[in-house]
Amino acid sequence: MAFDIDMIKRVYATMGERISKAKKMTGKPLTLAEKILYTHLYDGQPTETYKRGESYVDFAPDRIACQDATAQMALLQFMQAGKAKVAVPTTVHCDHLIQAKVGATEDLQNAINTSNEVFNFLDSVSNKYGIGFWKPGAGIIHQVVLENYAFPGGMMIGTDSHTVNAGGLGMVAVGVGGADAVDVMAGMAWELKFPKLIGVKLTGELNGWSSAKDVILKVAGILTVKGGTGAIVEYFGEGAKNLSCTGKGTICNMGAEIGATTSTFGYDESMERYLRATGRAEVADLANEIKEHLTGDEEVYANPEQYFDQVIEIDLSTLAPHVNGPFTPDLATPISEMKAKAEVNGWPTKVEWGLIGSCTNSSYEDMSRAASIVEQAVAHGIKPKAEFGINPGSEQVRYTIERDGIIETFEKMGTKVFTNACGPCIGQWARTGAEKGEKNTIVHSFNRNFAKRADGNPNTHAFVTSPEMVAAIAISGDLGFNPITDTLTNEAGEPVKLNPPKGDELPTKGFDVEDPGYQAPAEDGTAVQISVAEDSKRLQLLAGFTPWDGENITGAKLLIKAQGKCTTDHISMAGPWLRFRGHLDNIADNTLIGAVNAFNGETDRVKSQLTGEYGSVPATQRAYKAAGIPTIVVGDQNYGEGSSREHAAMQPRHLGVRAVLVKSFARIHETNLKKQGMLGLTFANEADYDKIQEDDTFDFIDLKDFAPGKPLTLVAKHADGSEDTIVTNHTYNAGQIEWFKAGSALNLIKTQNNG
Numbered sequence: 227m228a229f230d231i232d233m234i235k236r237v238y239a240t241m242g243e244r245i246s247k248a249k250k251m252t253g254k255p256l257t258l259a260e261k262i263l264y265t266h267l268y269d270g271q272p273t274e275t276y277k278r279g280e281s282y283v284d285f286a287p288d289r290i291a292c293q294d295a296t297a298q299m300a301l302l303q304f305m306q307a308g309k310a311k312v313a314v315p316t317t318v319h320c321d322h323l324i325q326a327k328v329g330a331t332e333d334l335q336n337a338i339n340t341s342n343e344v345f346n347f348l349d350s351v352s353n354k355y356g357i358g359f360w361k362p363g364a365g366i367i368h369q370v371v372l373e374n375y376a377f378p379g380g381m382m383i384g385t386d387s388h389t390v391n392a393g394g395l396g397m398v399a400v401g402v403g404g405a406d407a408v409d410v411m412a413g414m415a416w417e418l419k420f421p422k423l424i425g426v427k428l429t430g431e432l433n434g435w436s437s438a439k440d441v442i443l444k445v446a447g448i449l450t451v452k453g454g455t456g457a458i459v460e461y462f463g464e465g466a467k468n469l470s471c472t473g474k475g476t477i478c479n480m481g482a483e484i485g486a487t488t489s490t491f492g493y494d495e496s497m498e499r500y501l502r503a504t505g506r507a508e509v510a511d512l513a514n515e516i517k518e519h520l521t522g523d524e525e526v527y528a529n530p531e532q533y534f535d536q537v538i539e540i541d542l543s544t545l546a547p548h549v550n551g552p553f554t555p556d557l558a559t560p561i562s563e564m565k566a567k568a569e570v571n572g573w574p575t576k577v578e579w580g581l582i583g584s585c586t587n588s589s590y591e592d593m594s595r596a597a598s599i600v601e602q603a604v605a606h607g608i609k610p611k612a613e614f615g616i617n618p619g620s621e622q623v624r625y626t627i628e629r630d631g632i633i634e635t636f637e638k639m640g641t642k643v644f645t646n647a648c649g650p651c652i653g654q655w656a657r658t659g660a661e662k663g664e665k666n667t668i669v670h671s672f673n674r675n676f677a678k679r680a681d682g683n684p685n686t687h688a689f690v691t692s693p694e695m696v697a698a699i700a701i702s703g704d705l706g707f708n709p710i711t712d713t714l715t716n717e718a719g720e721p722v723k724l725n726p727p728k729g730d731e732l733p734t735k736g737f738d739v740e741d742p743g744y745q746a747p748a749e750d751g752t753a754v755q756i757s758v759a760e761d762s763k764r765l766q767l768l769a770g771f772t773p774w775d776g777e778n779i780t781g782a783k784l785l786i787k788a789q790g791k792c793t794t795d796h797i798s799m800a801g802p803w804l805r806f807r808g809h810l811d812n813i814a815d816n817t818l819i820g821a822v823n824a825f826n827g828e829t830d831r832v833k834s835q836l837t838g839e840y841g842s843v844p845a846t847q848r849a850y851k852a853a854g855i856p857t858i859v860v861g862d863q864n865y866g867e868g869s870s871r872e873h874a875a876m877q878p879r880h881l882g883v884r885a886v887l888v889k890s891f892a893r894i895h896e897t898n899l900k901k902q903g904m905l906g907l908t909f910a911n912e913a914d915y916d917k918i919q920e921d922d923t924f925d926f927i928d929l930k931d932f933a934p935g936k937p938l939t940l941v942a943k944h945a946d947g948s949e950d951t952i953v954t955n956h957t958y959n960a961g962q963i964e965w966f967k968a969g970s971a972l973n974l975i976k977t978q979n980n981g
């Protein structure tokens with residue numbers, strides 16, 4: 227599957243020198259996270275010490291991975307850059323657009339019937355631009371990355387929040403928005419605020435019913451969903467070495483649920499075993515040669531309080547199995563306390579479904595441990611009380627567990643084997659009866675359990691736990707069932723006590739697969755045609771945005787003055803709109819429909835200065851565009867917080883909005899606006915927000931002098947003939963001003979390529 231061994235050799239060749247420079251510069255030993263960060267600077271050698279949680283730093287990731295939902299707009303944008311090939315190894319994985327309903331074969335065919343144009347588009351773009359393509363059914367992005375591409379000491383980004391899973395193989399792997407991925411594909415730097423560092427010291431060894439999942443369920447309970455924000459979580463200690471590589475992946479995967487930038491583990495024998503078992507002995511040999519660089523320094527781990535911003539210690543020997551939820555992954559409950567807690571909170575204890583899989587827990591080890599529980603139940607004549615479904619993480623895992631009889635074991639319980647894809651984890655689950663909205667409970671081994679996530683029913687109480695606990699709880703049909711102390715009753719009415727799970731870290735007969743579902747790109751993709759149907763509803767090739775004409779923007783109308791929270795979801799709503807992610811004009815019909823109009827307190831109802839009538843934001847804006855009238859959007863504090871979704875900047879730009887003027891920006895959105903050639907401005911005096919009136923028209927007076935650090939001034943002309951001069955600040959540097967002038971960052975890259 228063409229992991230890029232030459233790239234890994236290049237990374238390893240410079241590591242030692244860069245690490246010693248960084249140590250000299252910082253005057254201290256380094257954590258693993260710092261080693262990876264300092265060896266992946268865009269400008270090469272480390273030349274300054276960065277402040278954690280403060281400095282913005284340009285990095286050069288080694289790899290990129292994209293999933294099918296986010297890849298569409300990312301690749302449409304990349305096509306604008308005018309490059310012949312991606313600048314770093316990149317893969318695309320078709321896993322999010324496959325619904326789980328009947329079973330793998332039929333569901334996969336249905337997905338192909340429904341989304342074929344999207345898959346074909348991703349296939350042809352990948353083929354043309356040197357991107358590895360994983361077909362629908364090949365597996366879930368993060369499991370496939372761990373099996374094929376992740377390597378100790380590497381840095382990767384991916385257009386999915388659970389890209390962090392690759393920390394299980396000792397990477398710094400971060401989930402990003404499409405615009406960031408496009409920059410790196412085009413050879414530009416990736417900017418990240420130098421993270422803070424949280425150390426988790428693991429002692430002891432897991433036993434009985436406890437698993438790697440319980441480590442992160444416990445950490446989530448301690449740190450909560452926000453506790454890891456802006457930080458890399460680094461796991462170390464004897465306990466860490468006792469965990470399997472895929473178990474480490476599970477822990478890192480759910481680092482996304484505590485808001486962490488990413489999580490990672492130092493290189494050890496479990497990683498070496500995994501690399502060798504997955505056909506990458508060469509990588510293991512290379513890693514062994516520079517072992518000391520692929521883990522934190524001993525002094526750091528001996529005195530963690532001195533080197534990390536926060537330290538947590540967990541003893542694996544006494545760690546209890548946990549069940550987290552409902553509705554949030556940080557509500558951690560040891561299984562022994564669940565019965566009482568469910569009663570107090572009124573959570574339904576009857577379990578309807580047990581789901582195993584997702585990128586979080588779909589390794590061979592996970593499947594074999596869960597199967598060992600199912601096997602016992604079958605052997606003792608116990609009928610499961612809940613329904614079962616599994617989503618294998620990759621075709622390699624599926625093929626191997628089928629060969630080893632594990633699927634057969636699951637099927638004895640009537641388990642539905644869904645496609646090797648995200649399925650219920652991303653709401654792609656046609657669950658019978660979900661539309662009734664009844665209060666019910668499900669248990670799963672996924673990572674997220676927010677309301678509606680799995681089946682769209684807001685009353686489904688979803689609980690997250692390990693695959694083996696999913697198996698035990700689903701068989702018992704009782705959320706409060708504690709397999710350590712409780713017994714089940716078999717068909718003959720006899721009590722049965724389940725033994726703790728047993729499983730193999732790696733298949734004893736090795737992994738096997740017939741068709742992994744991978745397609746290598748063409749050596750020379752110049753002749754590859756990219757087909758997008760003219761009348762497609764889901765895909766639209768992008769036309770570059772218009773460059774600035776060099777004149778002050780004048781006569782701009784106010785589109786909306788948004789009040790209070792205006793997140794990227796308010797600007798570009800998700801849900802049903804996700805199907806238009808690859809079609810800018812269609813998805814633009816949701817632009818700002820969630821924003822609250824400051825003049826009437828309503829959403830999606832603004833006054834048109836053309837007609838004096840009130841109408842929806844997108845329709846009003848389209849009318850301004852048709853009339854050739856520029857517009858501006860005014861916003862409140864932290865405008866654009868939420869996700870890194872680039873659509874929130876592209877859509878207003880596409881519809882003809884020229885500037886967004888707010889009290890303050892969420893930084894990623896501000897950067898996204900800059901990349902799309904928009905003006906992102908802040909009130910120099912926040913109180914000026916109150917001066918903006920519904921019928922205002924704006925003239926910029928000094929846009930021709932746009933320069934770093936120099937405020938821009940605009941005049942707001944009110945309907946009564948009065949005027950206010952509004953001074954605005956901006957954070958554009960010289961390069962970003964060139965983006966504005968060129969019409970977008972990609973326009974500029976394209977011009978440079980052609981020039």
Ligand code: F3S
Nearest residue numbers: 388584585648651652
């Ligand atoms: Fe897919 Fe769920 Fe993971 S949506 S990538 S399985 S978090």
